Amino acid sequence: MKVMIRTLLISVLAMVLTVGLLAQEMPKEEWQNQMNELTAKRDDLQAKLSEVEKAIEEAKTMLDEKNSALKECNDELMALVGEYEASLNAIDSKLTSLAGLSNQALLERKGELDEVATMIATAKTNPLAKVPKYASRLTEFERRLEALRKALEGAAMTYTVGTWAKDRDCLWNIAKKPKIYDNAFLWPKIWQANRSDIKNPDIIHPGQKLTVPPKAPLTPEEKSAVREYWRNKGQ
Amino acid sequence: MKRMFGLTITTLSLAGLLLVGCSSNATEDELKQLEDLKAEVTSLENELASKQSELDNMKKMIAEKDAQLKKCADDKAAAEKALKGM
Numbered sequence: 001m002k003v004m005i006r007t008l009l010i011s012v013l014a015m016v017l018t019v020g021l022l023a024q025e026m027p028k029e030e031w032q033n034q035m036n037e038l039t040a041k042r043d044d045l046q047a048k049l050s051e052v053e054k055a056i057e058e059a060k061t062m063l064d065e066k067n068s069a070l071k072e073c074n075d076e077l078m079a080l081v082g083e084y085e086a087s088l089n090a091i092d093s094k095l096t097s098l099a100g101l102s103n104q105a106l107l108e109r110k111g112e113l114d115e116v117a118t119m120i121a122t123a124k125t126n127p128l129a130k131v132p133k134y135a136s137r138l139t140e141f142e143r144r145l146e147a148l149r150k151a152l153e154g155a156a157m158t159y160t161v162g163t164w165a166k167d168r169d170c171l172w173n174i175a176k177k178p179k180i181y182d183n184a185f186l187w188p189k190i191w192q193a194n195r196s197d198i199k200n201p202d203i204i205h206p207g208q209k210l211t212v213p214p215k216a217p218l219t220p221e222e223k224s225a226v227r228e229y230w231r232n233k234g235q
Numbered sequence: 236m237k238r239m240f241g242l243t244i245t246t247l248s249l250a251g252l253l254l255v256g257c258s259s260n261a262t263e264d265e266l267k268q269l270e271d272l273k274a275e276v277t278s279l280e281n282e283l284a285s286k287q288s289e290l291d292n293m294k295k296m297i298a299e300k301d302a303q304l305k306k307c308a309d310d311k312a313a314a315e316k317a318l319k320g321m
Contacts, residue, residue: 031261066300
């Protein structure tokens with residue numbers, strides 16, 4: 001009986017091993033199916049690849065043509081507007097450089113604002129100024145120039161008093177300087193702006209830092225101060 | 236009982252032999268051929284994806300050039316119109 005059971009066990013084990021061995025291998029039929037399937041897939045992929053490669057070649061040709069057409073169009077456009085665009089770019093860079101200045105520095109270069117205004121006015125007389133994109137640029141330039149002028153209005157310059165012997169500095173002479181007011185009669189503006197430091201406008205000291213308000217006609221207060229100065233001087 | 240047992244063993248053994256003997260399996264070379272084909276398909280899939288991406292980029296570039304060309308043509312027409320009105 002024992003022998004029978006042992007034999008049965010060995011037989012079952014042998015069967016299991018056989019089936020396991022069979023499971024690891026691939027039947028010829030399945031191999032053929034997979035081969036057919038993969039071959040079809042490969043052929044399909046090769047066909048698609050060939051199509052895509054052809055499309056890439058066509059796209060390259062098309063891109064070259066478009067690049068040439070674009071270059072030609074840009075050249076023609078530049079021949080028409082290149083000079084005008086250069087003048088607009090010059091205004092743009094001038095405005096950008098002025099906008100980067102402090103109010104003090106801007107005051108020192110305020111003459112350049114008038115130059116820019118002239119450049120804008122000249123640009124506006126060009127027929128190309130009617131082209132919407134240039135018209136909007138010019139409007140933008142005017143807006144930026146106006147903003148700079150506003151900044152200048154609120155800015156006050158300073159002046160350091162020199163010596164009488166060397167600079168002949170007095171309020172009258174300071175106001176007369178071209179880079180100050182270019183107008184000696186505006187001296188009371190400097191006096192009034194520095195009232196706390198200048199009690200007597202006839203006496204200023206070398207090294208004294210004076211605030212110079214923006215150039216403008218004398219205000220009623222400044223005129224009144226001048227009248228009082230002359231009255232006191234006459235006494 | 237003994238005969239019955241012997242018959243069972245014999246049947247099992249024969250069935251096993253039949254299973255092993257009658258199944259025709261792929262050879263090692265054929266399996267390698269299959270693996271090579273799989274690798275080739277994978278490689279083709281990758282290459283196709285890469286080329287497709289290249290093509291898509293080029294189509295995008297063409298569309299950009301078209302837009303630039305249209306803008307240039309519009310600008311040129313506007314400039315010519317303005318200059319004609321001088």
